[in-house]
Amino acid sequence: MVLVLMVASVFAEGISWKTFDVKLGPYLAGYDDYNSTGAGFTLQVVKPFSQYIGAGIFLDAGLTTSACEDCENYDFKELSGGLLLHFSIPVSKRFSIVSNYMFGVVFRDGTIEGGGLMYEPVVVVRDDDGNLVEGALVSGLYDYEESDYYTESFQFRSNLGLSFRTASKRFGVEFYPVDFAIDKDVRYTFSINAAVRIF
Numbered sequence: 001m002v003l004v005l006m007v008a009s010v011f012a013e014g015i016s017w018k019t020f021d022v023k024l025g026p027y028l029a030g031y032d033d034y035n036s037t038g039a040g041f042t043l044q045v046v047k048p049f050s051q052y053i054g055a056g057i058f059l060d061a062g063l064t065t066s067a068c069e070d071c072e073n074y075d076f077k078e079l080s081g082g083l084l085l086h087f088s089i090p091v092s093k094r095f096s097i098v099s100n101y102m103f104g105v106v107f108r109d110g111t112i113e114g115g116g117l118m119y120e121p122v123v124v125v126r127d128d129d130g131n132l133v134e135g136a137l138v139s140g141l142y143d144y145e146e147s148d149y150y151t152e153s154f155q156f157r158s159n160l161g162l163s164f165r166t167a168s169k170r171f172g173v174e175f176y177p178v179d180f181a182i183d184k185d186v187r188y189t190f191s192i193n194a195a196v197r198i199f
Contacts, residue, residue, distance in 0.1 A: 020045060
């Protein structure tokens with residue numbers, strides 16, 4: 001019975017079994033633990049079941065880098081993808097509040113540069129009178145070493161934004177000022193997508 005109602009709702013809204021929404025756009029990101037900023041592009045392909053709900057896949061690809069003097073510097077390429085659930089709440093004929101819940105995997109591949117500015121090694125030595133005193137090793141304090149960095153982990157992502165669609169629903173724009181991705185780190189993302197409805 002529920003399935004029959006869903007099918008009736010889909011056809012009542014002019015959505016056929018061939019209908020897909022393709023969304024593409026840039027994003028800017030900031031990372032909590034990595035002390036880094038990133039930029040890239042996101043692609044989503046969503047199958048709408050009604051004007052309120054849809055499901056599909058997403059793929060993000062970008063570059064991330066950090067430049068801090070007293071912490072580890074990361075420089076890596078990031079690729080993430082997986083499944084998403086799309087929700088839409090119409091507030092007018094052309095505007096909607098939209099939200100996505102994404103479940104996927106993220107891969108980060110690049111380099112990490114760490115150095116001695118973080119911790120000064122402490123040693124115990126004797127002074128001219130034979131007393132024990134503490135000292136710091138300065139030699140090599142500013143030597144930085146670069147090494148390969150690679151990680152992969154499961155990712156949960158959620159966002160909230162505003163969608164504008166033309167009267168025909170064929171074209172649109174989605175703006176997401178609130179977007180969090182959680183895996184080994186927390187990524188805060190600002191994104192805007194152009195949307196095209198196929199069939």
